[in-house]
Amino acid sequence: MEGLLDFVLRDMLTRAGAIERCVSEFIRVTDTLLPERVFHRIVPELRAGALTPAGVPVRAQLLGSDPACLADNAARLAGLGPAGIDLNFGCPAKVVNRHGGGAALLDQPELMWRIVSAVRRAVPASMPVSAKMRLGVDDDAQALDAARAAAEGGACEIVVHARTKAQGYKPPAYWDRIAGLRQALPGLSIVANGEIWTLDDARRCQQASGCDALMLGRGIVADPGLAIAIASGGGRQLDWPAVLDLLADFWLLVGRHFEPGYRAGRLKQWLQFLRQRHPEAAEAYLRLRTVTDSRGIASGLFGVERAQALEQALGLPSELRR
Structure with a gap:
């Protein structure tokens, strides 16, 4: 979810409700001890008790393949007070995998164990250490070995994306394979992930x-x-007016935290996802896909009057709001 589910979108989605915990975008660890400003940039919730404005705790995720370097960075990160530290063994991106990170580590359970063990020893015993993994690289033959390595290394919880690296994001997800891991590791907390788009999918x-x-x-x-x-259980839904309110708040935050050249793209990026579930978002995206200026985006989505109110809330000069 790099470049998409950042602190701004975490804020919006946790405002909507019913989310119990968030995990940050991954923080890439190579061969250096990262300065605190890097952790704060990716997880600004650290400055607010590792909580989103809605009060939902945020775990910080690390990605890398060097146990010692990951441990050093985890220790520094732990000092900033995250709700936990998560380790990424699931990213299928080629640019990540060719450097030995993410899902590429699933073929090396012993190295996974060393990474989790090193991080577990480096942080306070009270701080949760969890892991995100897929079923494997090219097949799921080592899924249990990988999950056991993380568990024996000290992970208190494993999120399993029910596809291999090779399967990427292509449907379906093989949720039944998670059941086998649960049966083999009954003392481990396992969270299911992958291809959950609807209430029916979740069930x-x-x-x-x-x-x-x-x-x-x-x-x-x-x-x-x-x-x-x-x-x-399906008793509550968010209708389009409620989603539009979230989009308005999102637009305000984007305006406060991003340079003008990035704002239109961020809004259209979210609309691209929203149009899969909301016809109104699909219509808005078609109207706005060639619009690049902030004023045109805001008025095209929210209407002129509301757009002017948003510009005023952002503190723009009155001559720009006429």
């Missing part, structure tokens, strides 16, 4: 995997009310 995932807990990624970006629907 089928829970039934096939045996997991009560789910991690939502692209599905909740497309439908900010997905967690609410799951938690309420």
Whole structure:
């Protein structure tokens, strides 16, 4: 979710409700001890008790392949007070994998064990250390070995994306394979992830995997009310006016934290996901896809009057609001 589910979108989605915990975008660790400003840039919630404005705790995720360097960075990060530290063994991106990070590590369970063990020893015993993994690289033959390595290394929880690296994000997700891991590792907390776009998907995932807990990624970006629907058993949904309110708040935050040249792209990026679930978002995206200036984006999505109110809230000079 790099470049998408950042602190701004975490804020919006946790405002919508029913999310119990967030994990940050990965923080890439190579061969250096990162300065605190890097952790604060990617996880600014660290300055607020590692909570989103809605009060949802945020774990910080590290990605790398050097146990000692990851441990050093985890120790520094732990001093900033995250809600936990998560280790990325699931990213399928080629640029990450060719440097030995992310899902590429699933073929090396012994190295996974050394990474988790080193990080576990480097941080306070009270701080949760968790891991995100896939079923394997080219196949799922080592799924249990990888999960066991993380568990024996000291991970208190594993999120399993129910596809291999080679399968990427192509449907389906093989949720039933998670059930096998749960049976083999009964003392380990396992969270199911992958291809959960709707309430029906969530129910089928829970039934096939045996997991009560789910991690939502692209599905909740497309439908900010997905967690609410799951938690309420379908009794509550977010309609388009409520989503539009979130978009307005998102636009304000983007305006405060990003340079003007990036703002239109960020809004259209979210609209691209939202149009999978909301026809109104699809219509808005078609109207705005060639618009690049902030004023045109705001008025085209929210209407002139509301757009002017948003510009005023951003503190823009009155001559720019006429």
